[in-house]
Amino acid sequence: MAERLYRAAAADALRIVPLDDFTVIFHRPSGLTHLVTAPAPEILALLSEDVLTRNALLACLGAQFDLGDASAEALDARLGELVATGLVETA
Amino acid sequence: MRHIFQVRIGPAGFRVGSDWRAPIAELERLYAGYPAPENGVPDFTVRLFAARPWRRWLRPAVTLGGDFVLPDAAPLPLSQGLLAAEMAMNLQMALGQRRYLLLHASAVEREGRAVLMTGLSGAGKSTLAALLGARGWRLMGDEFALIDPATGMVHAFPRLVSLKNAAIGVVGDAVPQARFGPLLAGTPKGDIRHLVPDPQAVARMDEPAQPALLLFPRFGFAIAQRDLGPSEIFVRLTQASTNYVALGERGFDAMTRVVRDVPARAIDYPNAEAAIQQVEALWNAL
Structure with a gap:
């Protein structure tokens, strides 16, 4: 079975304002405001440039950041949250 | 009717x-x-x-x-x-209200710039606004500060100032010449007495001001001050807004602008005089 692909919601659907450790995101389609922290902004930034599989996303994050003991399962959980809020879509 | x-x-x-x-x-x-x-x-x-x-x-x-x-x-x-x-x-x-972002805050103005004071009931919003209003500040309101999403300016809503319980005596002693409503004893919120804003507050109520200082006062503690991070300010202000969600993206813009542009401080105070001194000192340090 083909791996699932992820992409960020369309750029014009999101207003992203970094505050400090937290970033506040307004999601235009739902009118909801989300207060997120790492790695959500980093995931959104990568998925706004490319449509990626979970493994490719994990590799990109690993190349840019020291992920410590981050696992594919943990990334699945974060992606699941972002998909549920509409900030990330499955392609 | x-x-x-x-x-x-x-x-x-x-x-x-x-x-x-x-x-x-x-x-x-x-x-x-x-x-x-x-x-x-x-x-x-x-x-x-x-x-x-x-x-x-x-x-x-x-x-x-x-x-x-x-x-x-x-x-x-x-x-x-x-x-x-x-x-x-x-x-x-x-x-x-849909035209302005409403913050549950009191506001006073000096030289075109405003101090906004927000907090839970009992924090001293109304008391501090009334006392500052008697000391050369213009009272803009004791309950709601109205932020214009288009300009970021705060607009006044100088309704009657609602003084509760001990604040009735504190403000009555500080501004004995002021006009008050009847003492409403034993209401669901305790004793309440309304203070009539002074004529200047009413005459100038259509003059907006630039938000310049955002305070989170807390009554009943030893004098202390604390900086707040932008995300804490954002969360506390959205909690203090009654129409943030209803305003949609206009509310988001207005809120992030306040968080980004207005210096903020949490202040604890044991009595009104200590609070006034802290407000004046923070204002002078801007």
Whole structure:
């Protein structure tokens, strides 16, 4: 079975304002405001440039950041949250 | 309705209708220096009515009505009709205002710049605004600060200042020459007495100000100050806003602008004098 692909919601659907450790995101389609922290902004930034599989996303994050003991399962959980809020879509 | 009162407070025009004369007479007396709604057309309507016809006379109980209502709001005795009117007017603003981002905050102004003070009930918002208003600041409001999403400016809403419990004596001693409403004892919020904003606050209520300092006061603690991070400010201000969600992206823009541009500080204080000194010192350090 083909791996699932992820992409960020369309750029014009999101207003992203970094505050400090937290970033506040307004999601235009739902009118909801989300207060997120790492790695959500980093995931959104990568998925706004490319449509990626979970493994490719994990590799990109690993190349840019020291992920410590981050696992594919943990990334699945974060992606699941972002998909549920509409900030990330499955392609 | 039998008795009608109309008033404009800042940008909001109200029409208050009542089954009884007494609350309207109080409103007329206390809001004597205020204008009527623009072009005679109110933005919000409030009704004070008897839930049953005999309740106009027999243990009269004031039920609140209007464009926006809380379904489980308990009626108040007629002796607290003024409080009923004020609560209902606040409710219309809290739930119905769409032009401005509403912050549950008091505001005072000096030289075109405003201090906003927000916090839970009992934090001292109204008391501090009233006391600063007696010390050369212009009172802009004790309940709602209205942020214009287009400009970021704060607009005044100088309704009657609602003083509760110990604040009644504190403000009464500080500004004995001020005009007050009747003492409303034993209300659901304790003892309440309304302070009439001074004539300057009313005459200049259409002048907006630049938000310059955001304070989170807390009464009943030793003097202390604390910086707040932008995300904490954002969360606390969205909690303090009654219409952030309703305003959608305009609310988001207005809120992030306040968080980004306005210096903020949490201040603890044991008494009003200590709070005033802290406010003045922070203002002078801007």
